[in-house]
Amino acid sequence: MRTNVSSIExxxxxxxxxxxxxxxxxxxxxxxxxxxxxLRELLRLAGRAPSAYNVQPWRFVVVQDAELKAQLSAAAxxxxxxxxxxxxxxxxxxxxxxxxxxxxSMHPDMPQEKRDAGVESFRAQFASQTVEERENWGNAQSNxxxxxLLLLAESMGLATSPMLGFEPEKVKALLGLPAHVRxxxxxxxxxxxxxxxxxxRLPVETxxxxx
Numbered sequence: 001m002r003t004n005v006s007s008i009e010x011x012x013x014x015x016x017x018x019x020x021x022x023x024x025x026x027x028x029x030x031x032x033x034x035x036x037x038x039l040r041e042l043l044r045l046a047g048r049a050p051s052a053y054n055v056q057p058w059r060f061v062v063v064q065d066a067e068l069k070a071q072l073s074a075a076a077x078x079x080x081x082x083x084x085x086x087x088x089x090x091x092x093x094x095x096x097x098x099x100x101x102x103x104x105s106m107h108p109d110m111p112q113e114k115r116d117a118g119v120e121s122f123r124a125q126f127a128s129q130t131v132e133e134r135e136n137w138g139n140a141q142s143n144x145x146x147x148x149l150l151l152l153a154e155s156m157g158l159a160t161s162p163m164l165g166f167e168p169e170k171v172k173a174l175l176g177l178p179a180h181v182r183x184x185x186x187x188x189x190x191x192x193x194x195x196x197x198x199x200x201r202l203p204v205e206t207x208x209x210x211x
Contacts, residue, residue, distance in 0.1 A: 019154040024199050026159035027081040029190035033064075034086055038156065039189075043089075045152050049145035053122050054105045057098040057138035058145045058184075061090040061175050068174065075170035076186060081161045085188035090171060091146060092181045093138035096131070099123060131180050139182040146184055159192035 043060050051057065063069055064087045072090070073082040082088045098105070102122055106115045126134050146162065153160045163186040171183055 015155060016151065019151045021199075023150060023154040023160075024196035025161040026192045026194060026196045027084065027161055027188075028192070028194040029081070029085045029159065029188070030193045032086065032191050034158065034190060038158075039087065042149065042152055042156060042158070046145050046149035049148040051141045051144065053102075053118070054107070055095075055098045055102065055122070055138075055141065056105055057093045057095050058142040059092050059094050059097070059181075061092070061177075063088045063090060063175075071174050072171065072186070075174060076163055076166035079163055079165065081163075081188040082186065085161075085190040087189050089149070089187040089189060090175060090183065091142065091149070091185055091187065092177060092183045093135060093142040094178065094181045095126070095134040095138035096178070096180055098138065099126065099134075135180055135182045139184055142182075142184045146187075149187065153189055157191070158189055159196070161188045163187070 039062055043062075046060075047056065047058070049058075063072055066083070069083050069085075069088055072088060073079055076082055099122075102119050103115070106118050110118070126137075129137075150160050150162060166183070166186055168183050171177070171186070172179065172181065177183075
């Protein structure tokens with residue numbers, strides 16, 4: 001049993017804790033654009049989130065075009081952080097795509113016979129489910145990556161505001177997304193032009209019990 005933590009681990013834990021303590025939803029942003037390379041790295045790291053079978057059903061559309069952001073804002077009941085932020089990320093889950101690409105998700109170091117068996121097992125699990133049932137499952141998996149994205153953005157000095165208030169069908173139509181996909185959230189992202197509300201959370205004693 002380990003009884004101590006290395007200095008490197010302490011530093012990593014410290015950075016993660018700082019990001020979690022510091023993060024808040026921001027609705028006012030500077031006009032400064034985010035480098036595409038930074039956005040790609042953010043989403044690459046968010047994609048490191050775990051998922052069952054390593055299926056990775058999440059997909060991202062980064063919306064930076066001003067006109068498209070305005071249309072997206074209208075589909076989100078006029079939420080202005082979408083147009084104020086230099087970018088808004090539309091995160092969606094696509095299990096139909098994941099099923100098709102499943103061989104690519106299997107670890108390349110596995111023996112071929114185990115890879116083939118894993119693909120067969122995965123597809124068999126979802127074969128009897130409806131498209132809606134599969135997408136509900138993928139949506140739940142994608143929320144893990146959403147949590148990663150929000151904390152990673154904060155650690156990179158980027159502010160965010162995740163939004164659940166939007167009309168999914170209008171968003172899909174604007175972006176040309178397949179009808180079956182689910183959208184866990186829209187996330188405005190940029191450099192904060194305000195502090196945002198001081199976080200207020202329930203005490204840990206309310207949320208946790210040890211048995």
